[in-house]
Amino acid sequence: MAIKTKNISPDGKRQMTMQQFTAWLGRFDADKDGKISRQELADAVRGAGGRFAWWKCRQGLRSADSDGSGYIDANEIGNLVEFAQKHLGVKIVGF
Numbered sequence: 001m002a003i004k005t006k007n008i009s010p011d012g013k014r015q016m017t018m019q020q021f022t023a024w025l026g027r028f029d030a031d032k033d034g035k036i037s038r039q040e041l042a043d044a045v046r047g048a049g050g051r052f053a054w055w056k057c058r059q060g061l062r063s064a065d066s067d068g069s070g071y072i073d074a075n076e077i078g079n080l081v082e083f084a085q086k087h088l089g090v091k092i093v094g095f
Helices: 018-026 038-047 053-064 074-087
Strands: 014-017 090-093
Touching (some): 014 018, 018 074, 018 090, 038 053, 053 074, 074 090
Parallel strands (some): 014 090
């Protein structure tokens, strides 16, 4: 699932709100437990057209998983924004 938005910033990144980003990321929550696992994050990276998904998801999980559970839950989605802007080619506006 690619990230589909009509808003492209001057630097070529796809602009989306935090709500749109959360909804897009939620599509990869395969088991619908409200948390994003390493595999689900790798699927999201691939869905965004990213290369080296295994490495990027490991980095993303490390940067976002503040409680060390191995999952990114609703309270940690905000931690994932910096990673997403750097590695997924998106720009979160209104954050």
